[in-house]
Amino acid sequence: MKKILDLITEKMESAFAGCGYDASYAKVVLSNRPDLCEYQCNGAMAAAKAYKKKPIDIAGQVVEQLKEQCRQAEGQHQTPVFLDEDMSAVMPGFINLKVNPQFVADYMNEMEKAPKLGLEETGHGETVIVDYGGANVAKPLHVGHLRSAVIGECIRRLGNFLGYHMIGDVHLGDWGLQMGLIIEELRDRKPELVYFDETYTGEYPEEPPFTISELEDIYPAASGKAKADEAFKERAQTATFQLQNGCAPYRAIWKHIMSVSLADLKKNYGNLDVHFDLWKGESDAQPYIPGLIQDLQDKGLAYESQGALVVDIAQPGDSKELPPCIVRKSDGAALYATSDLGTIIEREKDFAPVKYIYITDKRQELHFTQVFRVAKKAGYVKPETEMIHIGFGTMNGRDGKPFKTRDGGVMRLENLIADINEAVYGRIMENRTVSEDEARTTAQIVGLAALKYGDLSNQASKDYVFDLDRFISFEGNTGPYILYTIVRIKSILSRYKEQGGKEEEGTILSPSCDSEKTLMLYLARYNEVVTAAFEETAPHKLCQYIFELSNAFNSFYHDNRILAEEDKARQASWIRLITLTKSVLETCIQTLGFQSPERM
Numbered sequence: 006m007k008k009i010l011d012l013i014t015e016k017m018e019s020a021f022a023g024c025g026y027d028a029s030y031a032k033v034v035l036s037n038r039p040d041l042c043e044y045q046c047n048g049a050m051a052a053a054k055a056y057k058k059k060p061i062d063i064a065g066q067v068v069e070q071l072k073e074q075c076r077q078a079e080g081q082h083q084t085p086v087f088l089d090e091d092m093s094a095v096m097p098g099f100i101n102l103k104v105n106p107q108f109v110a111d112y113m114n115e116m117e118k119a120p121k122l123g124l125e126e127t128g129h130g131e132t133v134i135v136d137y138g139g140a141n142v143a144k145p146l147h148v149g150h151l152r153s154a155v156i157g158e159c160i161r162r163l164g165n166f167l168g169y170h171m172i173g174d175v176h177l178g179d180w181g182l183q184m185g186l187i188i189e190e191l192r193d194r195k196p197e198l199v200y201f202d203e204t205y206t207g208e209y210p211e212e213p214p215f216t217i218s219e220l221e222d223i224y225p226a227a228s229g230k231a232k233a234d235e236a237f238k239e240r241a242q243t244a245t246f247q248l249q250n251g252c253a254p255y256r257a258i259w260k261h262i263m264s265v266s267l268a269d270l271k272k273n274y275g276n277l278d279v280h281f282d283l284w285k286g287e288s289d290a291q292p293y294i295p296g297l298i299q300d301l302q303d304k305g306l307a308y309e310s311q312g313a314l315v316v317d318i319a320q321p322g323d324s325k326e327l328p329p330c331i332v333r334k335s336d337g338a339a340l341y342a343t344s345d346l347g348t349i350i351e352r353e354k355d356f357a358p359v360k361y362i363y364i365t366d367k368r369q370e371l372h373f374t375q376v377f378r379v380a381k382k383a384g385y386v387k388p389e390t391e392m393i394h395i396g397f398g399t400m401n402g403r404d405g406k407p408f409k410t411r412d413g414g415v416m417r418l419e420n421l422i423a424d425i426n427e428a429v430y431g432r433i434m435e436n437r438t439v440s441e442d443e444a445r446t447t448a449q450i451v452g453l454a455a456l457k458y459g460d461l462s463n464q465a466s467k468d469y470v471f472d473l474d475r476f477i478s479f480e481g482n483t484g485p486y487i488l489y490t491i492v493r494i495k496s497i498l499s500r501y502k503e504q505g506g507k508e509e510e511g512t513i514l515s516p517s518c519d520s521e522k523t524l525m526l527y528l529a530r531y532n533e534v535v536t537a538a539f540e541e542t543a544p545h546k547l548c549q550y551i552f553e554l555s556n557a558f559n560s561f562y563h564d565n566r567i568l569a570e571e572d573k574a575r576q577a578s579w580i581r582l583i584t585l586t587k588s589v590l591e592t593c594i595q596t597l598g599f600q601s602p603e604r605m
């Protein structure tokens with residue numbers, strides 16, 4: 006279905022053209038004065054300069070032309086987009102518009118029947134890689150990983166919904182120093198293990214030598230030790246180096262670390278309703294690295310600088326000086342950037358995506374600028390391939406500092422989720438309308454919505470304050486408020502059915518009051534908002550939209566007594582309208598990554 010804004014713009018374009026003005030002046034936007042009009046066109050102001058006329062004269066002429074067009078449409082038994090009295094030219098040259106109520110109602114009826122509620126798919130199966138999550142194996146997931154997972158999941162869902170072939174890759178940090186630290190700590194704790202017996206030549210055991218809770222204890226202990234004990238740190242570095250160069254017993258331990266951690270990570274991401282198509286990591290890039298280094302040298306792009314191998318990435322027009330990308334350290338070790346380049350080579354070979362989207366903390370901005378530029382310079386990706394880094398801000402506590410536990414430690418994701426669920430549970434039990442069991446299940450659904458919406462409703466690049474009380478509130482711009490609105494609609498619909506009403510009866514009639522028309526106009530914007538949220542990688546726009554849509558629904562609900570309405574055609578129309586509202590809201594929260602409960 007065409008976007009309502011495009012339909013309006015088309016009318017405006019033909020009116021401008023009909024008066025002999027260039028159609029490019031006919032841009033229509035949502036009104037910033039909703040008290041005066043719904044949409045507006047400011048093009049007469051710009052046209053005035055080009056045509057050396059007064060803006061108000063142009064606006065007046067265009068409005069006359071629009072009126073003429075609407076009369077013609079009526080003559081042909083079409084519903085005109087505007088009514089005569091709702092088009093006006095006002096000083097100094099604005100064109101103010103209100104949409105014909107019947108036209109909006111027709112649009113609602115069409116949306117209701119169209120696949121995906123009339124969404125115009127912008128994708129046609131093009132492959133897009135989304136790199137998010139980015140957990141580091143064997144280290145506990147902490148709130149810092151939350152944003153990447155939540156934003157990435159939303160982008161992946163949005164893209165798939167719009168017809169792209171999205172491939173979500175968790176891209177685990179599975180090749181770093183943490184592995185050497187764990188190996189050495191394990192040696193200190195259990196020296197009798199075969200992995201540490203240099204004379205051992207047999208197969209290594211299938212069973213891991215630790216459980217997840219032991220592993221959770223081993224890593225922080227080792228990392229603490231490395232800070233205090235230089236010799237231990239060196240051992241860990243050597244072990245890491247040996248692992249990376251194929252040392253068999255260490256490789257076997259690495260596999261155990263991977264399998265134990267992966268099971269845990271899958272559980273944790275599952276609890277967040279975050280999913281990946283690929284569970285790859287930095288280790289998968291390693292086979293590509295020697296060829297990559299060689300190639301960069303052969304192409305004359307990489308050169309030695311202070312013992313390291315680097316590639317210049319500065320370009321004319323850069324606003325600040327950008328340092329070269331280091332692809333090999335002076336001790337011969339590969340780096341984060343090298344492994345990201347290796348991963349790109351693999352992804353090109355496997356998927357040749359049209360677009361890459363990486364979602365990490367914004368402090369990694371320079372890293373991605375370097376990686377993208379090297380990849381393009383060396384021709385690993387086509388010049389037209391889009392490479393986007395979404396750098397997000399920090400999640401802060403109420404004190405404005407990075408979010409911590411009460412005793413100042415790093416808050417683990419699991420605990421954070423448990424805290425939220427507990428708080429939501431308390432809120433639900435205050436009302437005492439549901440059983441404890443139901444309240445627990447509902448609290449999980451609502452808690453996840455509170456967490457995800459609290460994050461996604463902020464522009465990604467900004468820092469935000471994690472305020473538990475605000476996030477779980479049933480009022481204001483929160484996840485629970487959106488769910489509350491959906492649940493309210495569900496409850497009206499089920500009471501309507503209890504009264505013997507049928508949802509599929511009637512048709513959506515022209516709105517009977519202002520709040521009903523406002524609701525319709527919000528529903529009509531769904532198509533353009535979903536598209537923009539993906540194209541601009543801006544989930545917060547979708548949140549803002551469903552917040553305003555929920556407000557519009559709640560005012561409409563306040564103004565009308567749906568279940569008591571005696572005019573049955575009107576009642577059936579309202580039932581259809583609120584069903585459509587529910588569908589739009591549910592579709593949007595689905596792409597944001599959460600669901601609604603039956604009651605709350």
Ligand code: ARG
Pocket residue numbers: 136137138139140141176177178345363364365
């Ligand atoms: N593991 C990294 C971290 O914790 C994030 C990985 C992001 N993705 C990437 N392709 N570099 O910072």
